[in-house]
Amino acid sequence: MVRSLGHLRWPLLGATLGLAGLAGLAAPAPAQTIAQSPPAPATPAPAPARPDDTVLRVCAAASQPPLSLKDGTGLENRIAGAVAEAMGRKVQFVWSDKPAIYLVRDFLDRRLCDVVAGLDTGDPRVLTTKPYYRSGYVFVTRVQDGLDLASWSDPRLRHVNHVAVPFGSPSEAMLKTIGRYEEDMAYLYSLVNFRSPRNQYTQIDPARLVGEVASGKADVAAPFAPDVARFVKASSVPLRMTLVADDAARGDGQKVAMRFDQSMGVRRGDEALISALDRALVKARPAIEAILEDEGVPTVPTGS
Template sequence: MLRSFGRSRLRLAGLTALAAALAAPAFAQAQPATTPPARIQQPGPGQAEAAAQGRPDEGVLRVCASAAQPPLSLKDGSGLENRIAGAVAEAMGRKVQFVWSDKPAIYLVRDFLDKKLCDVVAGLDTGDPRVLTTKPYYRSGYVFVTRAQDGLDLTSWSDPRLKQVGHVAVPFGSPSEVMLKNIGRYEEDMAYLYSLVNFRSPRNQYTQIDPARLVGEVASGKADVAVPFGPDVARFVKASSVPLRMTLVADDAARGDGQKVAMRFDQSMGVRRDDAALLAALDQALVKARPAIDAILKDEGVPTVPTGS
């Protein structure tokens, strides 16, 4: 799920620092300035007794989840990462139990996992330094979203047409924002991007453009191109009444100084750094759950490439 906001080492470093610095930020433009308190799913029969005795319930997989992270995580359990967590729990012979937070997913490790309110976070970049991460269960990346009727077959940030099109919509703090600046388009699009969050500054607070809004801007013609993280928008692209094209961005982006700007990322589950036993169990379950995970990704329309590529 970070990954959706967050999910490049550049992006993760910035968001992790922000999460540590802020206590109760608002979510995008739609949330109030003060984030509501977290909601924790109540334990079922037998789970309360296990907790009281200080021992984990081996029949339950407690998954940290944000209720404010569509389409990756939704309170009804229908989000992409919710579905994947459910498939993994089933492969482990456990029942999934979501421990819900009303805060954005960037706060799940600090406010939930580290406090032992839950035991697993799904959708982290592989190698996230805050946790132990499983072997990756899929790899995706940033995508160019355009209207099919426009015939913009973009595949790389090096395409000169990106300097000529109308508005380019990108998530704040993302590799796409870095590249928008690199090609000299950021100043031109800055006021437009800020308008998508009611001119609320992302500086020193968590502010992000709703992924559905990014897709809607392209579908309506207000933007010619959007460049979000694929898993964040695949469901919205698939559901659009206006035919859209979604193409993975080539992993060849670089800044003016030659430094690579990664566009594709392996996704893993994370556990506390002292929970190697659960990590091993999850890795085994991921192998067993592979067909189910692949079916979920296909159903969602998430573009993928082989892990590690």
């Protein structure tokens, strides 16, 4: 649920810690001249409450379809539920009204919950589990158009009508590489009512990306597959969704990754929970694969 980052350019969300001012050194206190009773023994601090090992507290966005929805029907909600069941726990979602990119900073780091689903494997802000699936960016086109695109190197991409891409994504980088960005920039901003994505989180609704293709306003959309698979599947206009070949490169030859392993994340140092989640992910694999198939998410072997 979190584009986690990796395949999206995450904003710098960490808060800056201020340093307390130094008021100067106080003069030493005068020596005591009267006898005092010995201090009472210190009362030991109460032991921290033991975590409830019957519950899996999952940080989740309340309204980020199709990945996370407050009724629990989002893709990552369903996967988290399957993993909790494999652990013998009850899933408990801790809902945020903010986009999922803020879950680590505002919820996980503040210990309001313990797990974030749908992060890129190796996300540096957290400890991540072993990947539970791998997917990638896709080209979404209308079946009737016969555009069987599979790579950013396809010369037809330079000549089609609008190409709709998420802001800050590898697809946006490739739109610039093939010389289409300036041509499509005003169109892309129109999809967010010309709200600038600079210095604020602004993203095109994944359902809108799919709808632009279905309506013919764009010939191609190039989003992350889990973000749109449900909408592609539900479209009344037949659509083709093809995983983009992982061969994209910028003009200077630097690779632009198109496929990403997905993991769950926990706070750094919570090795016990990571181990428990990894064991549960193995047990829950058939259920996770069934969920991905039901959602229509195309996958490839992890690590490939």
